[in-house]
Amino acid sequence: MPNQENRLPMKSEEAIKVINLTKKFKDLTAVNNISFTVKKGEIFGFLGPNGAGKSTTLSMLATLLEPTQGTALVNGFSIRKDRDSVRRSIGMVFQDPTLDEELTAYENMDFHGRLYNVPATVRKKKILELLKLVELNERKDSLVKTFSGGMRRRLEIARGLLHEPKVLFLDEPTLGLDPQTRNKLWEYIKRLNTEKGLTIILTTHYMDEADKLSDRIAIIDNGKMIILDTPENLKNMIGGEIITVETPNGDKLESLMKNCKWCKSGKRHDGSFTLTVDHADKKIPELVQIANKNKIKINSIVIHKPSLEDVFLHFTGKTIREQEAGAIENLRQGRRMHGRMRRR
Numbered sequence: 001m002p003n004q005e006n007r008l009p010m011k012s013e014e015a016i017k018v019i020n021l022t023k024k025f026k027d028l029t030a031v032n033n034i035s036f037t038v039k040k041g042e043i044f045g046f047l048g049p050n051g052a053g054k055s056t057t058l059s060m061l062a063t064l065l066e067p068t069q070g071t072a073l074v075n076g077f078s079i080r081k082d083r084d085s086v087r088r089s090i091g092m093v094f095q096d097p098t099l100d101e102e103l104t105a106y107e108n109m110d111f112h113g114r115l116y117n118v119p120a121t122v123r124k125k126k127i128l129e130l131l132k133l134v135e136l137n138e139r140k141d142s143l144v145k146t147f148s149g150g151m152r153r154r155l156e157i158a159r160g161l162l163h164e165p166k167v168l169f170l171d172e173p174t175l176g177l178d179p180q181t182r183n184k185l186w187e188y189i190k191r192l193n194t195e196k197g198l199t200i201i202l203t204t205h206y207m208d209e210a211d212k213l214s215d216r217i218a219i220i221d222n223g224k225m226i227i228l229d230t231p232e233n234l235k236n237m238i239g240g241e242i243i244t245v246e247t248p249n250g251d252k253l254e255s256l257m258k259n260c261k262w263c264k265s266g267k268r269h270d271g272s273f274t275l276t277v278d279h280a281d282k283k284i285p286e287l288v289q290i291a292n293k294n295k296i297k298i299n300s301i302v303i304h305k306p307s308l309e310d311v312f313l314h315f316t317g318k319t320i321r322e323q324e325a326g327a328i329e330n331l332r333q334g335r336r337m338h339g340r341m342r343r344r
């Protein structure tokens with residue numbers, strides 16, 4: 001389609017506009033025709049299991065990968081036609097660490113500043129400011145190889161901000177970090193958003209992270225965008241309450257509950273059977289009665305308000321764990337077939 005971009009003016013409140021973005025790797029469609037907009041000042045969460053296409057999407061938006069089809073405007077610049085302007089206007093923190101271990105925190109920042117032509121007159125001041133912001137100022141002259149995972153992540157975020165981007169991309173910002181460090185990072189991310197007015201796009205496969213940080217969440221699975229809304233609206237879509245029955249006889253329970261009048265929906269997954277109902281506490285006795293009458297063993301019953309986990313299950317038919325297990329199995333089969341490692 002010629003001049004597709006020319007027909008796509010951005011509204012002043014928009015930071016990113018993605019139109020029919022697609023990426024194919026040979027016969028694998030990693031990102032499948034996704035469209036969405038990110039508003040200025042928003043934290044936009046991209047939630048999906050490993051292999052869903054999150055990093056591939058970010059790489060296209062950051063102009064590191066060329067789309068197979070579709071396009072996007074980032075801060076008003078086309079990712080196809082104006083890559084340098086896109087790059088200058090964004091900060092990127094990659095899923096895999098890219099710091100130089102043999103340099104100090106300050107030197108890593110300085111190198112990045114030179115790369116982005118941050119003038120020498122302001123470079124030092126900005127570096128010190130940002131290191132202070134992520135509470136690394138006292139460690140500025142330590143080699144990165146002496147840093148913990150959380151400190152490295154903080155340094156990468158500070159580095160991504162040195163050239164004063166309008167939009168910050170964070171690819172799996174807390175991957176593999178312990179809960180305390182993750183909490184601390186969430187605080188920084190929130191603070192950058194509120195205090196600096198930064199638009200942030202983050203990817204994650206952690207439900208709690210997406211829920212806690214995002215103003216809006218796009219659920220992505222197998223390269224497709226399944227749904228996009230605020231965490232509250234997503235949870236309200238499920239409505240009622242969730243009863244999760246852990247049972248080795250899920251099949252039987254599922255077929256028995258097919259005709260249940262008070263169930264909004266029922267799904268079997270992961271050794272459990274999940275029912276969505278209103279007034280769950282009042283439905284438990286009947287459920288237990290049905291189970292007893294039909295010799296269905298129940299290991300546990302849990303009632304809870306719909307979480308993002310339930311939203312994911314509702315829209316994809318699987319839990320994120322099952323989806324990831326499937327992706328890993330596909331990957332294994334792929335490796336056996338091709339006899340080579342594929343990038344995650």
Ligand SMILES: Nc1ncnc2c1ncn2[C@@H]1O[C@H](COP(=O)(O)OP(=O)(O)O)[C@@H](O)[C@H]1O
Nearest residue numbers: 025030049050051052053054055056057343344
């Ligand atoms: N350079 C590549 N070559 C071939 N396949 C790739 C490449 N990069 C990613 N993929 C595949 O594309 C799919 C999406 O990957 P990715 O975007 O990394 O997912 P996520 O970040 O959501 O875990 C996966 O199946 C992955 O194996």
Ligand SMILES: [Mg+2]
Nearest residue numbers: 054055056095
């Ligand atoms: Mg990824």
